[in-house]
Amino acid sequence: MFYFKTFILLSLISIQVNAQKSVLSGKAADYKTKEITFYTIPDPVLRQKLELASTKIAIDGTFSVALPISQTIEIYTDLEKYCGTMVVEPGENYTITLPPFSLRTSNEAHSSYFKPAPFWLGLPAGDNNDLNFAVRSFVVDFNSETVKNTVSIYQKQSKEVVNEIIGRLEAKYLANKNEYFKTLKNYYFAELEYAVNQRTPEFVIKKYFATEPVQLHHPIYQRAFETIFSDFLRKQSQDIQNREIVHLTNSGNYLKLVSLFESRGYKKEFAELVVLKGLNDGYYSNTFAKEGVMKAIEMAQTATISAILQPIAHQVKRKLSLLAVGGKAPELRLSNLKKSQVTLDQYRGKFIYLSFFNSKSSDCRAELDSIVSIEKRLRQVLTVVSVALDDDFDAAVKLWNSKGYKWELLNGSKQKQLIINYNASITPAFYLIDPDGALKLSQAPSPSHGLEPLFLKMFRDYNFKRQRN
Structure with a gap:
């Protein structure tokens, strides 16, 4: 985690050296109480989002946010079905309008194929000389x-x-x-x-x-x-x-x-x-x-x-x-159903089948159902842990209670860094972690696509290697 923060800081420094404040403000009543985040893409190699600033829309719909930038860049904000965009120059102030709020469907929210429609943020007060x-x-x-x-x-x-x-x-x-x-x-x-x-x-x-x-x-x-x-x-x-x-x-x-x-x-x-x-x-x-x-x-x-x-x-x-096979699995510290803090170290000495899911996704629910029989047969040698990425953890709890799942459920709601660390923006996602805390399968097959025979072979090979050593 220290390294990640260090390198993100380096990217921020490259954008913010001699930075000037560029202020975005406006009014968007249908976004009231929602938080919006503005980001940029700092390079063509990794093309990862680099967050610049966030703001919460006031109850009356007004908002204002200052972006520290040192050069002219394009910024973006993900607004459900839309991706708002504009060009921002250092030291300039902008009054902007957002697209009408339109919630993604459940299928859109969990599809790897869905892309928000690009939307040029409105500039009602801009003059004709504005770069945009x-x-x-x-x-x-x-x-x-x-x-x-x-x-x-x-x-x-x-x-x-x-x-x-x-x-x-x-x-x-x-x-x-x-x-x-x-x-x-x-x-x-x-x-x-x-x-x-x-x-x-x-x-x-x-x-x-x-x-x-x-x-x-x-x-x-x-x-x-x-x-x-x-x-x-x-x-x-x-x-x-x-x-x-x-x-x-x-x-x-x-x-x-x-x-x-x-x-x-x-x-x-x-x-x-x-x-x-x-x-x-x-x-x-x-x-x-x-x-x-x-x-x-x-x-x-x-x-x-x-x-x-x-x-x-x-x-x-x-x-x-x-996430390289053989490397240490990224750390996590999350609450379970009993509101106790759980870490991967607590399972050291056991194989862990770690899954990330969203209870609104039909694909995720189907795979969770597929885990049931595998978990029952292999629970002596394989510990199943599922992380719910729902915005509302109660939805996952309700699913757990209605289905009677017996394995550990953890609250991953709004854990942006966890999603990045495990490349879990698209769910379901699965990983197999060995008893030493190292990634054995990254990513692992889903339970409905051949996990069990592959795990049993790896389990036998792991024990055979330990006995020989």
Whole structure:
């Protein structure tokens, strides 16, 4: 936990150095008494939410919140069916309007496929010079151009049509010299050029990325970078001319990986960003040895030259090691039905089948029912613990009482850090923890998808190994 807080602090520092207060205020009567949180996405490698500030809407619907930021960034707020967004400049004050409150359905709330609809936060008092209006105008024009030319761009891959679109948009927005806006425009164009140059991506990479400043916090830079460099190390290694990438990664040689991309004309900072992204994405592939990836990331923690990339190297290491098989299971301290505090250490010496669920989810309820027979048969050798992530723990208690489940129920309501630590934003989620407190299966199969035979084999192997030692 100390490491996580340290690295989040590093990300916050990178945003808040020389920070100025930007104040958002407004009135939203249908959100009264609700808490809303504003966040940003600080980098294109992990793309994790970084909370900036929260505020509770007053009973009369008014709200005001100050965001400490040092550079122009895009911020977001999750509002059930909507994701509100806007661009915020340091030291500026904004009066905003929120979308009408619309509660997600139970299926939407627990579906991995549901994505809140993007919503540009209203700016009723903004003047025409506000950066948000320029951004929104450009996005509308860009989308209009691409829709009208979909066949030419995405089927015929016409470079001529793409150049014509870029020319028209450049001419229309030539007068806007705002740096944030120019970067936004540039990387929209990068995405467009990539669409017609996917067979020769190096053309786009050299034009827009290789020697240009890294723009970690810019959302369109992030999106274009993700489009081009997702799983980049693995994809590059498939080319017979790049087979050394596999050797360098498996041997954990971060510095030589960076040098490889520098030899292609990438500036060092950008080469480091590409390698960090590639290591993060490649960890779960079958191409690279996990031990080699982790060794390379450990080297990156001290060898990375760029100050803005060092926190990312630390966070990638933490993320990949946190739920790695063989690593210590993340700590938890939660209340049970008797309101007693429970920790994993209390079960030391036993195998634990740890599940995360939401009682509103039909999938979760079905899997809880599937646990019943397994728990009854294996309770001498397997301890089942379930963590309810319901906003209202009483709903889970009611389910427990009506079903008569016999195993431990813990209250995980509003435990944001726990959800992050166990990657449990989508439920149900399951983990098997061995008697030494280490993760044995991460994630584990659900009870209805082969848990029992796999556990019994692991149980026998674990005991056989102990007897031999």
